[in-house]
Amino acid sequence: MWGTPLVILLCGGGLFFMVYSRFTPFRYFGHAIQVLRGKYDDPDDPGDINHFQALASALAATVGLGNISGVAVAIAMGGPGAVFWMWVSAFLGIATKFFTCTLSIMYRGKDSEGHIQGGTMYMIVEGLGRKWKPLAVLFAIAGLFGPLPIFQANQLTQALREIVYIPNGWVTEQAHFTGDLITGLIILAIVSLVIFGGIKRIGKVASRMVPAMVILYMGIVFVILGIHIDVLPQYLKLIVTDAFTAQAALGGAVGQIIITGFKRAAFSNEAGIGTATLAHGAAKTKEPIREGLVAMMGPAIDTLLVCTLTALSILVTGVWRTGDENGIALTAAAFGEALGPTGPYLLILCVAVFAFSSLFTYSYYGTKCFGFLVGADKQKYYNYFYVISIIFGSVTTISAVINLIDGMYAVMAIPTMTVALLLAPKVMDAARDYFSRMDTFKIYK
Incomplete structure (x- = not known):
């Protein structure tokens, strides 16, 4: 499904949003930070969580193992040039997120219990009308499977197995099923403690975890880059040149590199x-x-x-040349090359925090989709399916996991981009009104 049409939809749609908005989102980063800091928070406004908790919850899902092993998979499959197309996707994604998430508030609906809800399926029904409901249902069905925790569980289990269990002789490379199963059960127990508390508990946990995990990870990677500072410029150049020539890529044609970059970026930042x-x-x-x-x-x-940061750590240490497509192992090799025996264990710490932050938020996504399909009073039952899938993710292969997640993400993108493109004029009308009021009262500066 991740062929040229879907890449055109995400890339072309993002480019349209960027040009159509006349780069408006990029001009108001300062105001966005003030909103994020709570300057305009009103506890009486409709909704469940504040702006910071909303961003933290979204980042808890996106700043996860896609940033650690997903980037490694992109480089292994498409070479350094894939990173450049991840950058392009991110810039377009900024505009896309502005439009889609503005609509998520503009066209909120009510679930079967009368509680205000937002999301693509409500944007479609409330913004486009009931006749478009089949498109909303398509999104919700894919939303039951796309956010499953199987990738996070798989990569966390694999990291523990290859960095901790096997080196210490607890399991062997041939016989590790029992160890993976036990790890999966432990992950299941920890995740259950948080997700059954709903979005308010998830938001509180995410708002504490996300800033700490980003700072921790950045600090470690900066040390790696400092050790290899002499080769850093050449790899920055290689990312750009390889994106168009594909001469140094392990993955082949330029077109395939572009698809690889956009696919992994979509899994990482989920824009569109x-x-x-x-x-x-x-x-x-x-x-x-x-x-x-x-x-x-x-x-x-x-x-x-x-x-x-992840991409540069893999490139400057040279481990990307091994051709290993195992994402977490490739990143662990980069940490080990630069930091010695301590490196992989530091990565384990980052992997654990990143994985659990994603595991907490993804459950909320699935419950909202399930509630839309069968009723809000039954959405809590999705969490049982969610935690059981952790066991599947812990013991299955990475290829099976990636194929399922990528497929469902592709399905989810079609309704999201469709409604965003059709309702883009409504967003710009709201933007002109909002910024004119901000300019009048000078309160955004």
Whole structure:
């Protein structure tokens, strides 16, 4: 499904949003930061969580193992040039997130229990009308499977197995099923403690975990880059040149590199996929544009910052040349090359924090989609399916996991981009109104 048409939809749609908005989102980053800091928070506004918790919840899902092993998979499959197309996707994703998450507030609906809800399926029904409901149902069905925790569980289990269990003789490379199963059960227990508390508990946990994990990871990677500072410029250049020539790529043709970069970026920052609309749609606000501005910061933090750091650590250490397509093993090799025996264990710490932050938020996405399909009173039952899938992810192969997740993300992107493109004029009308009021009262500066 991740062929040229879908890449054109995401890339072309993002380019349209960027040009159509006349780069408006990029001009108001300062105001977005003020909104994020709570300057305009009103506890009486409709919604469940504040702006910061909404962004933290969305980032908890995006700043995860896609940034650690997903980037490694992109480089292994498409070479250094794939990173450049991840950057392009991120810039386009900033505009896409602004439009989609503005709509998530503008066209909130009510679930079967009368509670205000946001997300792509409500944007479609409330914004386009009931006749478009089949498109909303398509998104919701894919949303049951796309956010499953199987990738995070798989990569966390694999990291523990290869970095801790096997080196210490607890399991062997041939006989590790029991160890993986035990790890899966432990992950299941920890995740269950958080997700059954709903979005308010998830938001509180995410708002504490996300800043700490990003700072920790950045600090470690900066040390790696400092050790290899002499080769850093040449790899920055290689990322750009390889994106167009593909001469140094392990993955082949330029077109395939572009698809690889966009696919992995979509899994990382989820711009245009629609999952973030579910988190941002829960924000406490009456101003849709404010949430759009907060949401657009996601791809900048996730892809332009965190993913770039991972990519550079893999490139400057030279481990990308091994041809290993095992994402977590490739990143672990980079940490080990630069930091010695301590490196992989530091990565394990980052992997654990990143994985659990994603595991917590993804459950909320699935419950909202399930509630839309069968009723809000039954959405809690999705969490049982969710935690059981952790066991599947822990013991299955990475290829099976990636194929399922990528397929469902592709399906989710179609309804999300369709509704965003059709309702783009509504977003710009709201933006002109909002920024004219901000300019009049000079309160955004």
